[in-house]
Amino acid sequence: MDAEKMRRLARIPEVITDIPSLPLVASKVLQLITGENTSMSDLMGVISLDHSFASRLIRIANSPYYTRDNRAGDVADAVIRIGFTTVRALVFAASLRDMGLMSDSLDRALWEHNTAVALGATVVARETGLLPSGEPLIHGLLHDIGKVLINRTLREKYAEVIRTVRERKIPFIEAERALLGFDHSDVGEYVAERWNLPDSLSFVLANHHREDLLSVKDAALRKTALAVKAADALCSSLGIGISCTVSLSDEEWKALKLSSPRKRSGICTRIGEEFPSHRDFIMGRGN
Numbered sequence: 001m002d003a004e005k006m007r008r009l010a011r012i013p014e015v016i017t018d019i020p021s022l023p024l025v026a027s028k029v030l031q032l033i034t035g036e037n038t039s040m041s042d043l044m045g046v047i048s049l050d051h052s053f054a055s056r057l058i059r060i061a062n063s064p065y066y067t068r069d070n071r072a073g074d075v076a077d078a079v080i081r082i083g084f085t086t087v088r089a090l091v092f093a094a095s096l097r098d099m100g101l102m103s104d105s106l107d108r109a110l111w112e113h114n115t116a117v118a119l120g121a122t123v124v125a126r127e128t129g130l131l132p133s134g135e136p137l138i139h140g141l142l143h144d145i146g147k148v149l150i151n152r153t154l155r156e157k158y159a160e161v162i163r164t165v166r167e168r169k170i171p172f173i174e175a176e177r178a179l180l181g182f183d184h185s186d187v188g189e190y191v192a193e194r195w196n197l198p199d200s201l202s203f204v205l206a207n208h209h210r211e212d213l214l215s216v217k218d219a220a221l222r223k224t225a226l227a228v229k230a231a232d233a234l235c236s237s238l239g240i241g242i243s244c245t246v247s248l249s250d251e252e253w254k255a256l257k258l259s260s261p262r263k264r265s266g267i268c269t270r271i272g273e274e275f276p277s278h279r280d281f282i283m284g285r286g287n
């Protein structure tokens with residue numbers, strides 16, 4: 001780690017003092033993600049610990065998005081219908097809501113961006129076949145958690161960051177470093193440690209704006225972070241959430257097999273079509 005980065009990380013605990021702890025269900029689900037032999041019944045056991053979440057999950061499984069003929073009657077039916085990886089992301093989204101991290105309109109705009117990138121990374125994974133398609137959902141959902149946590153502690157200052165991003169059309173990390181002395185990926189890295197997040201999530205939170213991702217040796221980490229970075233760029237071009245400037249190099253698009261602008265615009269179309277129902281689903285509108 002270079003000295004500049006160490007200086008930025010050292011400032012965070014002095015400034016961002018109000019990081020909530022992760023609810024029990026969310027941390028148990030994380031243990032399942034990192035566990036070697038996680039089974040469906042382990043996941044169902046954890047979900048059943050939280051009755052309100054369990055009943056919300058059953059309601060979601062019975063929403064038009066999932067319901068075909070029979071209604072889901074219990075958690076097992078609901079998990080089977082919704083799918084293992086998506087349930088994991090939903091448990092997280094519900095936990096974040098319960099932690100008060102989606103409380104005002106700016107929070108919601110930040111989460112709209114997070115949910116769009118979660119969907120975008122899933123579509124990129126599905127269309128390119130580079131990753132199992134459900135895999136990057138939770139990575140996309142949490143990739144900008146640092147912005148939410150900064151905004152929670154430093155509302156006025158962060159409003160200034162957003163104004164600067166909009167007026168000067170510069171990347172968030174540039175405005176954050178100039179105005180705060182650290183950026184949201186630094187805060188992501190810090191909170192990943194506090195919450196004991198699994199390595200792949202921690203890597204994406206800390207590195208999704210890195211310019212040298214192609215040099216990362218671990219193929220799974222590299223591909224996951226690239227899928228999130230690509231989704232970030234595609235969602236920015238669609239103007240979903242608070243707009244920001246994210247771009248990929250030609251080599252990075254090539255590594256994702258997305259050199260063709262036609263392919264990229266096809267993915268944008270899919271994201272645009274699926275976004276409204278995906279957002280309502282993850283952010284809980286009507287649930």
Ligand SMILES: [Fe+2]
Pocket residue numbers: 143144184208209
């Ligand atoms: Fe970011």
Ligand SMILES: [Fe+2]
Pocket residue numbers: 113117143144232
């Ligand atoms: Fe982002």
